Amino acid sequence: MSIEVLLVDDHALVRTGIRHILDEAPGLTVISEASSGEEAVEIAREKQPDVVLMDVNMPGIGGLEATRKLAHVAPDVKVIVVSVHAKDPYPSRLMEAGAQGYLTKDCSGDEIIAAVKKVHAGERYLAADIARQLADSLLSGGKGTPLDQLSQRELQVMLMIIQGHTVQSISDKLFLSPKTVSTYRHRLFQKLDVDNDVGLARFAIRHGLLDESAMDSPPETQ
Incomplete structure (x- = not known):
């Protein structure tokens, strides 16, 4: 049976490139694409893909919140993050949110295929540099930067602020009061x-x- 994959990235060119890689791999099928975290959650809830390849920085709630939501609404769906961000807190927080794998966007097509197959089989898959970083963080007690003191929700709000969202926009998207x-x-x-x-x-x-x-265009949260 083919492994069904949902591609999530706000750049159509990135989705096209990954789809081409997966379409060439025996046993893998891309069943749908999404360009935002909200769309990813709705499609995954409806179609229940085996694996979601999830970007982090996207319009709306973004990949962190989408991964957290998927862990609740579609717990059988496995998430692999594919991001330009290789440094913490992204890898550790995405894994805490429920991701089973983490790749950087400079990985090879073969590594994407290997990650999808391993995660589908119930294993975790981390790019080598991500694995080393998380191991170093564990050995040092995970207190490397001020970001370590932020909760998951605080980090999510921070990421949305620096992407230019207003307080009202964050309130609407995360279902929190403006206060x-x-x-x-x-x-x-x-x-x-x-x-x-x-x-x-x-x-x-x-x-x-x-x-x-x-x-050049700093965020102005009201």
Whole structure:
């Protein structure tokens, strides 16, 4: 029986490239594509693919929240993250959220195929550099950066702020009250020792969570 795969990425060209790789692999079938976390959750709930290849930075709730939601609404669906982000906190937090694998977008087609097959078989699959990083973090007690003190929800709110979402937008997408989102925002400022959203964006750039070009249009959360 063929392994059914859902591709999730907001860039159509990336989805096309991965689909071409998987279509050439015996025993793998791409059954659908999604361009946002919300769309991924709905398609996975409806079609129940075997494996989801999940991007992280996307419009809407993004890959972290989508992975967390899939663990609840489609617990049999296995998630492999495919991201440009190789540095923590992304790998550790995505695995905590329920992902069974983590690849970087510079991996080979053969590695994507191998990851899909291993994760479908019930194993975890981590790119070699990701595995080393997580091992180093474990040995050091996981206290490498100020980001380690953030909860899953705080990190999710932070990622949405630095992507330019307003408090109301975050409230709508995460089903939280604006007051609760504002509370998370102020906790972030305190924990990360920043004064505003621009400071938060600069912090994110220093820690590899945001590309420096994003500062051309800094987030303005209201």
